[in-house]
Amino acid sequence: MAGRFEGKVAIVTGGASGIGRATSLRLASEGASVLVADRDEPMGTETVELIEAAGGTASFERVDVRSEESVAGMVATAVERYGGLDVAHNNAGVVDRVMRITEMAADRWDRMIATNLSSVFYCLKHEVPAMLERGGGAIVNTSSGAGLHGGAGLAHYSAAKHGVIGLTRSASDEFAREGVRVNAVCPGLVDTPLVQGSVFDVDFKADPSQIAEVVAWLLSDDSSWVSGQPIEVNGGGRG
Numbered sequence: 079m080a081g082r083f084e085g086k087v088a089i090v091t092g093g094a095s096g097i098g099r100a101t102s103l104r105l106a107s108e109g110a111s112v113l114v115a116d117r118d119e120p121m122g123t124e125t126v127e128l129i130e131a132a133g134g135t136a137s138f139e140r141v142d143v144r145s146e147e148s149v150a151g152m153v154a155t156a157v158e159r160y161g162g163l164d165v166a167h168n169n170a171g172v173v174d175r176v177m178r179i180t181e182m183a184a185d186r187w188d189r190m191i192a193t194n195l196s197s198v199f200y201c202l203k204h205e206v207p208a209m210l211e212r213g214g215g216a217i218v219n220t221s222s223g224a225g226l227h228g229g230a231g232l233a234h235y236s237a238a239k240h241g242v243i244g245l246t247r248s249a250s251d252e253f254a255r256e257g258v259r260v261n262a263v264c265p266g267l268v269d270t271p272l273v274q275g276s277v278f279d280v281d282f283k284a285d286p287s288q289i290a291e292v293v294a295w296l297l298s299d300d301s302s303w304v305s306g307q308p309i310e311v312n313g314g315g316r317g
């Protein structure tokens with residue numbers, strides 16, 4: 079199975095579902111060995127089975143991205159199992175019900191920041207050294223259209239996703255010259271379990287594979303001079 083990721087090792091957090099599953103399938107179809115990392119073991123195992131059925135290489139690793147220790151263990155597993163780390167899609171995330179700031183309990187804020195922002199800090203902190211060991215690499219963090227625009231009722235989500243872009247730019251400033259490029263993808267609405275059946279379940283939405291296409295490009299050498307960029311992928315809509 080030849081492709082842009084032949085001989086490369088990838089981590090995809092949130093790889094059990096939606097966008098992360100699509101990225102896992104895409105990277106594996108182009109030759110990567112993929113560590114499908116998620117807190118959902120049955121769905122994560124299903125992603126691995128889909129990859130193997132298509133002739134690719136993957137395995138599941140249980141991770142809770144809110145825990146630095148768990149994230150460090152995930153990176154160590156990729157290195158031990160596959161010999162190193164080349165690319166990563168830091169993508170696991172959650173949404174919450176719509177609520178105004180004045181109605182938002184502090185623990186809801188804290189949970190959102192832990193899952194959607196601190197997680198990306200932990201991933202960067204532990205992935206970059208493993209990539210530098212191999213002479214470089216590429217990382218894509220999943221932000222959102224809500225990381226570029228505000229969202230009434232989504233303040234904690236929007237703030238976390240803005241934070242992901244700040245982390246992306248700072249990490250790029252720190253490591254791009256050493257060979258680790260760091261970009262963010264900012265999807266509009268995408269047809270995944272995250273939005274299905276919610277108030278965000280509108281007609282104009284992407285298939286997860288349309289986001290995976292852009293992530294794969296950003297992780298590949300085809301985008302070798304692109305770093306520190308939030309790339310909006312919304313079909314020209316806004317979400």
Ligand code: NAD
Pocket residue numbers: 091092093094095096097098115116117118121141142143144169170171172173193220221222223264265266267268269270271272273
């Ligand atoms: P999804 O619910 O299909 O997938 C999210 C995955 O993250 C799930 O497999 C879930 O188990 C995992 N996850 C959640 N918390 C975790 C934790 N603490 N530790 C480990 N794994 C955890 O949703 P999706 O739409 O594919 O979302 C992926 C990313 O895309 C998220 O960061 C989301 O905010 C972002 N996003 C989604 C949309 C959309 O419209 N679907 C739009 C913009 C951004």
